[in-house]
Amino acid sequence: MQLIDGNAIAESVLAQVAAEVATIRGRKPAVAFVRVGEDPASISYVAKKQKTAAQVGMDSRLELFPESTTQAELLAKIAQLNADPNVDGILVQSPLPKHMDETKVFNNVHPDKDVDGFNTVNVGRLVQEDPGGFVACTPAGIVELIRRSGTETDGRHVVVVGRSLIVGKPVGLLLLQKGLPGNATVTFCHSRTRNLAAVAREADILIAAIGRPRFITADMVKEGATVIDVGINRIPDATKKSGYRIVGDVDFDAVAPRTARITPVPGGVGPMTVAMLMNNTLKAWKKKHA
Amino acid sequence: MQLIDGNAIAESVLAQVAAEVATIRGRKPAVAFVRVGEDPASISYVAKKQKTAAQVGMDSRLELFPESTTQAELLAKIAQLNADPNVDGILVQSPLPKHMDETKVFNNVHPDKDVDGFNTVNVGRLVQEDPGGFVACTPAGIVELIRRSGTETDGRHVVVVGRSLIVGKPVGLLLLQKGLPGNATVTFCHSRTRNLAAVAREADILIAAIGRPRFITADMVKEGATVIDVGINRIPDATKKSGYRIVGDVDFDAVAPRTARITPVPGGVGPMTVAMLMNNTLKAWKKKHA
Numbered sequence: 001m002q003l004i005d006g007n008a009i010a011e012s013v014l015a016q017v018a019a020e021v022a023t024i025r026g027r028k029p030a031v032a033f034v035r036v037g038e039d040p041a042s043i044s045y046v047a048k049k050q051k052t053a054a055q056v057g058m059d060s061r062l063e064l065f066p067e068s069t070t071q072a073e074l075l076a077k078i079a080q081l082n083a084d085p086n087v088d089g090i091l092v093q094s095p096l097p098k099h100m101d102e103t104k105v106f107n108n109v110h111p112d113k114d115v116d117g118f119n120t121v122n123v124g125r126l127v128q129e130d131p132g133g134f135v136a137c138t139p140a141g142i143v144e145l146i147r148r149s150g151t152e153t154d155g156r157h158v159v160v161v162g163r164s165l166i167v168g169k170p171v172g173l174l175l176l177q178k179g180l181p182g183n184a185t186v187t188f189c190h191s192r193t194r195n196l197a198a199v200a201r202e203a204d205i206l207i208a209a210i211g212r213p214r215f216i217t218a219d220m221v222k223e224g225a226t227v228i229d230v231g232i233n234r235i236p237d238a239t240k241k242s243g244y245r246i247v248g249d250v251d252f253d254a255v256a257p258r259t260a261r262i263t264p265v266p267g268g269v270g271p272m273t274v275a276m277l278m279n280n281t282l283k284a285w286k287k288k289h290a
Numbered sequence: 291m292q293l294i295d296g297n298a299i300a301e302s303v304l305a306q307v308a309a310e311v312a313t314i315r316g317r318k319p320a321v322a323f324v325r326v327g328e329d330p331a332s333i334s335y336v337a338k339k340q341k342t343a344a345q346v347g348m349d350s351r352l353e354l355f356p357e358s359t360t361q362a363e364l365l366a367k368i369a370q371l372n373a374d375p376n377v378d379g380i381l382v383q384s385p386l387p388k389h390m391d392e393t394k395v396f397n398n399v400h401p402d403k404d405v406d407g408f409n410t411v412n413v414g415r416l417v418q419e420d421p422g423g424f425v426a427c428t429p430a431g432i433v434e435l436i437r438r439s440g441t442e443t444d445g446r447h448v449v450v451v452g453r454s455l456i457v458g459k460p461v462g463l464l465l466l467q468k469g470l471p472g473n474a475t476v477t478f479c480h481s482r483t484r485n486l487a488a489v490a491r492e493a494d495i496l497i498a499a500i501g502r503p504r505f506i507t508a509d510m511v512k513e514g515a516t517v518i519d520v521g522i523n524r525i526p527d528a529t530k531k532s533g534y535r536i537v538g539d540v541d542f543d544a545v546a547p548r549t550a551r552i553t554p555v556p557g558g559v560g561p562m563t564v565a566m567l568m569n570n571t572l573k574a575w576k577k578k579h580a
């Protein structure tokens with residue numbers, strides 16, 4: 001069993017991005033973060049993304065709004081960032097306050113600056129296999145983990161557990177695409193699936209994105225499979241100062257010995273998300289300078 | 291074994307559309323067809339669609355262009371139809387001449403008049419499960435066949451053979467959606483799939499959309515499955531005046547006895563496509579009058 005080291009792979013993606021950014025003369029790629037309210041997780045995510053942007057030599061800025069901001073005010077800022085020639089990528093940090101329509105807000109980010117890949121146009125481009133689109137960072141990161149760990153996809157059976165818009169569907173659609181890494185047979189299963197264990201056991205590559213702690217047990221995994229664990233679940237742990245710890249969607253200790261390769265949680269998919277955001281921002285800069 | 295009668299189901303869809311159109315006072319739903327060149331199949335398809343529009347009480351018009359038309363001229367006409375308040379739906383008949391970029395042309399049809407469902411925005415809406423989008427007519431028709439033949443999808447395993455943008459991917463995505471008819475476990479397989487027969491045998495509902503005559507043989511079908519045959523393939527037949535006949539992607543004679551339900555070719559999926567186009571046009575009219 002080989003542990004797929006998400007931290008190391010993310011660092012190598014970031015090193016490639018940094019090397020390419022270093023060759024750019026003049027204005028560097030720039031990403032604008034928009035945060036509404038003071039959600040502690042959002043504060044932490046955006047800070048991490050800004051720090052990583054600086055690490056790879058990109059510019060970033062942060063547009064802060066109070067929780068009480070109206071959707072119209074937020075959309076006005078997005079329109080301004082869309083029009084700003086010095087901004088390549090725009091990321092509106094989720095979750096937004098309940099009085100806003102998140103889909104509508106994301107769809108107001110211009111598709112060519114939509115480094116988060118949530119605009120309906122970019123979702124459509126993914127289905128249409130248009131390489132000019134932006135793919136959401138978590139699914140794009142999963143594909144990089146698969147590729148850089150030497151996992152073959154051609155003709156292999158990928159089973160995605162979970163049909164969410166932000167992970168399950170896009171990652172399956174990516175691996176279904178013509179060309180590599182892709183050309184996989186792809187099965188989507190979910191909470192309504194009958195005999196999920198039998199379906200999951202068919203997987204050469206099993207992607208767990210269902211959001212339930214240690215849901216994938218050893219009997220659901222074929223000997224020699226590659227397992228990608230997208231889950232980030234908090235479970236109570238009295239031995240921790242915080243009172244909890246993070247576990248994935250996979251029962252790691254029982255499953256890992258059966259696998260050819262597996263991602264840990266934390267340190268697997270997680271670090272890839274920020275790395276792919278930087279990759280998308282560089283791509284947005286390139287699209288503008290093509 | 292029950293034969294799924296696509297002609298009868300299409301007629302019942304059309305009767306419902308006609309009944310609803312009959313209640314509309316004032317301007318009736320209207321669809322504009324755009325045809326470029328004199329491809330015999332295109333002439334025949336558009337004529338059939340216009341006749342069906344008349345049958346359900348809708349207005350239609352035909353915009354004809356010579357093969358030599360420039361893409362700019364075509365796009366100018368589409369812009370005019372987009373702006374025309376008396377046009378609800380626009381259908382640009384495929385194939386376009388080789389000097390045109392079909393994807394670009396389709397993307398110039400306004401998403402809210404895109405009754406063909408080929409605009410990238412409508413493809414994205416399908417993934418995002420936005421009921422306000424337009425779904426391409428063939429996959430939408432397949433789902434109606436499944437629904438109206440009483441075939442259950444909840445938790446059932448759908449295997450789609452073929453990953454095309456116009457049939458395979460959208461029909462699988464529709465049946466994966468939350469709610470009914472949907473909630474299926476969905477597998478996409480294709481020419482690169484290893485051991486396709488074994489994968490196909492898992493299907494409770496097998497959808498053949500691979501474009502190869504009689505590709506699906508009896509050993510690929512589970513006893514009691516429902517089989518939907520999307521194929522329209524010409525094979526030589528000396529007994530026919532035309533010199534050919536149409537067969538599906540399924541080896542019907544060998545497969546049918548094993549199935550619970552199966553669509554014939556012709557008379558299965560084919561008739562549904564035009565019926566769903568009328569349904570989409572009515573939906574476009576309703577969106578405007580909501």
